[in-house]
Amino acid sequence: MSPRSRFPDGGSLRSERLRIGIAIATANRPDIVGETVGHIFLQTRKADAILVCSPGLEDVEGLREAYPDVVHIIGPRGLPHQRNRLMEAAQELDILLFIDDDFLMDSNYIAETEAAFCDHPEVVLTTGRVVADGIIGPGFSFDEALARLSIPVAPPATWLTEVYNGYGCNMAIRLEPVRANGLKFDEELPLYAWLEDVDFSRSLAPFGRIVRVEHAIGVHLAVKSGRQRGVRLGYSQIANPCYLMSKGTCSWKKGLFHISRNLAANILGTLRGEKAVDRSGRLRGNLRAVADLVTQRLAPSRALRL
Template structure:
């Protein structure tokens, strides 16, 4: 096990991992530290990349995702994995890989000097969409059913709701301007986030800081109207006690 220390922020840390792995790695697999892979996930991903040289990025099958319902514990994750059984790999096209588990072929990354966009600071909201669409110009983006895992969605230590709420609006706008997200998808993404935060506030959601997120949403919309919306603006919000920050990544490399 090699521990690599990078500067704060998901995108910068993932770039540091790519730099460290570049010399001797063909396939790099990013797993959030609250993603519990099935025992066969790595071998199945490796088999898909070996059999499909045109695949540039892949994401596995998430059997359960705690992000959607307040978080899962380890015993529940293991139960899900044990009862799911095994199935053959099935490869289907996907718009983007899911950041909690992404396998990346490094040759197009190095050949075309691709990187995670460090203009998406801290949480790096939608960094998986941005990177996936960038690398998809040079190969297929796929989902591998049968390469399975469970995402706990642990909420402790995550970034404050206001910061994330601002990113939920500012980051899609930035990606549209950059060309890695369509306007239609961005509008739908922003709308879903605002609707979820409003609904959570109205129904007194005690799991997620809905008021903070909605406050961030509205601030970003206000900045958009006056022409100063930017992902990096969240760095101006101070540094309160962390509440909703993402899980760090663990990278697995395979020759």
């Protein structure tokens, strides 16, 4: 038995079987999303559906021919818009697992996630354990991510850990409370939608537990192509947490932590001449957002003007 999983055959502790779908929002990265979808078929517990949403057909070129059973949806550009379209298309499912188009799952990821939802009906959202994340550097190639995913990891002491929010690159939701309470991703958060995972998690939190499934592991490539420009992301790093704090889906403590951490990272990265991440562009966006905050014009949508 793999130390990563108690279910090498893809089974769960209970006999019931949930209907689980995987949802991917993508744009401008047809090769990457194709590789990621292909990797999904290695799961020991197969997904009941794979849904992909993109702004146009060119974003998934070759995907439908390679994987004809994948459901493709056209949706407005922007992560919240696309994820809402994916939820609308998941009416026959019980659980919807959102992964980024560059997130690779260990082969037992879905089995572990299903077990968490089956054995704990009070759980409404799960996230996995990211054992390597390219977001803090230049990112990983597909082969590098596969190599990192194959490195043995020590089994964690606990199975489920309470967390404040799911990590948007791999986040599964129980759809029943989402439908019953009309929950959606906030479409006021534009483009890459910085902290949309915090916002949606805390909107769902009143209806049950949010946990990290420690045996559900994966690697986030964090491919830089197709992402928003540094100045726009920098603006969102200030504007979005301020917006979420004002609407009550992010605590002041956590919001200010995000702001200060990113501002400090962008200042230090700019001074050091960091090349892997556009720190100078993000810093310009940070400063523009601070100026808008002072003049009371700060809003997430203003990132689109930069």
